[in-house]
Amino acid sequence: MTKFILFSGKGGVGKTSMASSTAVHYAEEGKKTLIVTTDPAANLSDVFEQEIGHRVTKINGLDGLFAMEIDPDKATEEYKERSLAPMRELFDEDLIKVAEEQLSGPCTEEMAAFDKFIDFMDGKEYDIVIFDTAPTGHTIRLLELPVDWSKHIEESAKGSGQTCMGPVALIEDSKKKYDDAIAKLRDTSVTDFVFVMQPEQTSLEETMRSSHDLEELGIKTTKIIVNGLIPEEEAAIPFFKKKYEKQLQTLEKSKEIFKHISLQTMELFDEELKGVEMFKKSASKLFQGSDQNE
Template structure:
């Protein structure tokens, strides 16, 4: 594995900026360099299946036509059911029906669904069978919350152990192992040698503000943003048209603003005249995006 390749690569940003396209392109890029790569999405509006034009669901799926590339779309409802069963299974032999019903009631909370999705998500951070793990995350606000959860959760487990011994997910002794798992995940997220965090954005003022805000929130929990991809730039040759000329000038102004305000490496991706889906276009975009050595 190349010393320049991080183990974990996160893509985030506002909805609709092209995170899935850029994550998928990056997956194709690394897989075709001979690295075993998986793309995992936590976005409820995931369209990995659409991008790769094949069925992908709540299981690891090989991508047709690309050796070394796999994908999975985490389904929060299925993840929750799996997590509940995983929590309840060891209790069935020692608890009576009444006690099990109490625990099951505790598991019917929003906390459970969030933690279940995150738990499935970080399973891939405990899995050494891939060279590169790419996370196509939900829109930024949700991602930040997801990343903050293990910090809150570790504290919650500690406080519960000292107090009532109960958490929103059942008796604390049953999930003490989770604390170590989540703490390990946070350490990996903070390790810049093994983790990259990439924001995808458009050259627009709202996208700049969102990226600055989210990057600051990440920094506050000890995670540094690695780089930016500015997506959807109108090609210069198309700016002869009056409509595109005006929009192109606006984009160039915002590009300068991004370079001045955000001190990070930037990759630029031009707007294409077609959707980014199918292997031919993904390979073409990968060539443009990674034309410099990575």
């Protein structure tokens, strides 16, 4: 059975670095691993130092590791075409134009991103699929979309039989696929949801809020990575000492608040996390680290 791991968190907390380190770890273990980013500001190409883009691409230097950057514009075009294709044979050009206009809003773009996202939850080609998601608020909005199907269908029944998600018939056809994906996201034996945060009060508060919002959707947070800790030996330098002590205070608060969730720590590196070899080093530290809540 494929294992799914979703990484989320505020922009700039090191989410992509932790997701990439995890992907490299599993590929090194011999598992066929795919890392997919749904973040519009995707930078997998930068961190793996090779062209990736809107297609599954093998990562150089490590067998069994593949990556893809979902392009929101291309995903939207693919989704719209799939929505309109069955209509082209049945309706005239004027009705098709109306349908195209209804499929041109932000809701359609979000649904297209979700649709592409769950394409990777539907197959069995990979042992591990890692999602490096957009910043937290956007991710939660994405996961909310298919939860209340009846609302979308009822709204469309009052009008033209068309919603911003596409024709009602298409929504109903997709319902099982989407319901299965949501069920997998809620099943902790199949899916891990990992929040990455910095050891700072604002980052902790954001993680608390987002974890609660996720729970409202029936999705449990299974792990938290506190990333960016100053190494203890560096705290001997007065410049870092005060910041280090504040980080430790936030870490203690995090342990108390998330006492029933696996909480890992990750120290700052003295160089940029970039390239397979650096991710091997960070993966080694991440997976050898102890669970702070044990």
